[in-house]
Amino acid sequence: MLPSPDTLESVGLVLVVEDEPEIAEVLEGYLRREGFRTERASDGRQALNLVRAARPDLVLLDIMLPEMDGLEVLRRIRSEGHTPVILLTARTEDLDKLLGLELGADDYVTKPFSPREVVARVKAVLRRAVPAEPSRPILRVGPLEIDSEKVVARLEGVRLELTPTEFRLLETLARTPGKAFTRAELLEAALPESDALERVVDVHLKNLRKKLEALGGGGLLETVRGVGYRLWLEA
Numbered sequence: 125m126l127p128s129p130d131t132l133e134s135v136g137l138v139l140v141v142e143d144e145p146e147i148a149e150v151l152e153g154y155l156r157r158e159g160f161r162t163e164r165a166s167d168g169r170q171a172l173n174l175v176r177a178a179r180p181d182l183v184l185l186d187i188m189l190p191e192m193d194g195l196e197v198l199r200r201i202r203s204e205g206h207t208p209v210i211l212l213t214a215r216t217e218d219l220d221k222l223l224g225l226e227l228g229a230d231d232y233v234t235k236p237f238s239p240r241e242v243v244a245r246v247k248a249v250l251r252r253a254v255p256a257e258p259s260r261p262i263l264r265v266g267p268l269e270i271d272s273e274k275v276v277a278r279l280e281g282v283r284l285e286l287t288p289t290e291f292r293l294l295e296t297l298a299r300t301p302g303k304a305f306t307r308a309e310l311l312e313a314a315l316p317e318s319d320a321l322e323r324v325v326d327v328h329l330k331n332l333r334k335k336l337e338a339l340g341g342g343g344l345l346e347t348v349r350g351v352g353y354r355l356w357l358e359a
């Protein structure tokens with residue numbers, strides 16, 4: 125049976141931002157074989173234009189790019205919306221990866237990578253962005269309201285502008301308020317297919333805390349020394 129147009133649509137459009145044509149070609153080939161549609165940009169400016177014009181479901185973003193580097197592209201994508209982004213990085217320094225996550229990337233893959241691995245990460249990030257379970261009830265914890273179906277979190281009724289990874293972390297913490305989660309537990313919950321280091325959790329949670337703080341909820345996210353983090357609701 126042929127998949128319905130609906131199913132095809134739901135697989136999604138991936139924008140591959142990569143200035144090395146051989147790498148871009150291989151990635152596009154693997155993605156298409158898995159049913160994704162793809163667009164390609166070979167420099168930073170073109171990437172931004174395509175994000176605006178084609179509205180991809182996910183962006184695979186190389187860091188080393190001509191015109192405008194990937195981190196700057198990421199900064200601008202984030203200033204305009206919540207399109208999931210996976211960074212491709214040839215550099216071995218953790219700094220770049222961590223900076224990318226500070227800027228709101230959802231995951232990263234280090235070059236040289238296997239295209240199969242990249243496709244697995246793309247699927248994992250998209251699964252988090254669009255949850256498969258159709259009707260999970262809205263979770264209400266203190267001032268927080270978490271709608272897993274729509275991937276929307278609100279604090280005192282005000283929408284929090286979260287990346288998919290930040291959303292999953294908050295959702296995990298909020299499902300068991302008061303429980304101290306280890307970084308490993310949080311990583312497993314929010315980035316199950318990633319081989320990201322545990323301290324990557326710290327970066328995502330730092331971003332999440334900043335966003336909670338901006339709406340007056342800074343005290344909600346508590347660091348538990350020697351363990352990890354918990355959602356803390358004052359009685």
Ligand code: CA
Nearest residue numbers: 143186188189
């Ligand atoms: Ca490059």
